[in-house]
Each structure stands twice: as C-alpha cells, then as structure tokens.
Amino acid sequence: MKLYHASTVVIEKPDVLHSREHLDFGRGFYMTAMREQAVRYAERFTRRGKEAYINEYELDDKTEGFVVKLFMSYDEEWLDYVTVCRKGQKGSETYDAVSGGVANDKVFNTVDLYFAGVISKEEALGRLKYEKPNHQLCILNGEMLDRHLHFIRAERV
Secondary structure (H helix, E strand, O other), X not given: OEEEEEEOOOOOXXXXXXXXXXXXXXXXXXXXXXXXXXXXXXXXXXXXOOOOEEEEEEEOOOOOOOOEEEOOOOOHHHHHHHHHHHXXXXXXXXXXXXXXXXXXXXXHHHHHHHHOOOOOHHHHHHHHOOOOOOOEEEEOOHHHHHHHEEEEEEEEO
C-alpha cells in the first residue's frame, strides 16, 4: 500500500517518538493513502513560509503478528476511540496501527462540542455522517514501522 506523509522535512526513517500526544489515534507516525490529502496538508506549511515535502512510503502486506484496527466510518466506535486518544487516556484495546477517518477542522469542531457536552453522542454522529471521505493510518508500534514501512522518495511541494 502506498502512503504519504506531509512534513517540513524529508523523513527517510520515521519513528513514533516525534509525534505529538493527544491526536486522533494516539502517539504514532501518521500517513494517508490519499496523496491529494497530503498535498493539502503540506500547503499549510507553505502558507506559513516553510518548506514542505510529501514523503512517500510503501507499507508491505506482510504484517502478520501485528494488530491493526480499521474504522470503516465515523461511527460510535470511532468517536469513542478518538475521545480516549484525544484526552490522553489509555483504552482497553492495544493496537500496532489504526486506520480510519481524520478528525479534520470540521470534524474536530463536532468532536469538540461533544467533548464539552454541548451536543450528544447521537447528534455528533449525525453530523459526522455527512463528512466527505478522508483517510489516516497511524502506526503506533516502532517495530512495525521498522519492519514493514519502506521509504520511496520525498517530493518538495
């Protein structure tokens, strides 16, 4: 699977240590299968006068022994998982990688209203079902990164 990561630097050897905490799927290395999405994210850097790169990787399909969680939609399970991760809490499930929708600005506003108790879980889920598709894959396990993610190239935006 081809994956992309937008950054201000070329990242030939990614790791999980340089990730910020309290992100959608926890602390890990985030990528997307949607190149256009990575380009839009990289453009946020260029608008601030920074260099931007699209780092391209190949994730091999021999990931036996690693636990990968796939969220197919913005559903209650996704919302509960993002809530736990964004609050920096540990859930009962442990994954090596998580794939699913991004809590982009519009999605995050809905999630934020839900966190604050302004809207119910049902209303949050109702709003989320109208979001256009996007994608993120977060690899949380450094061993999985080292063994199965391969740098291909970086392109300056």
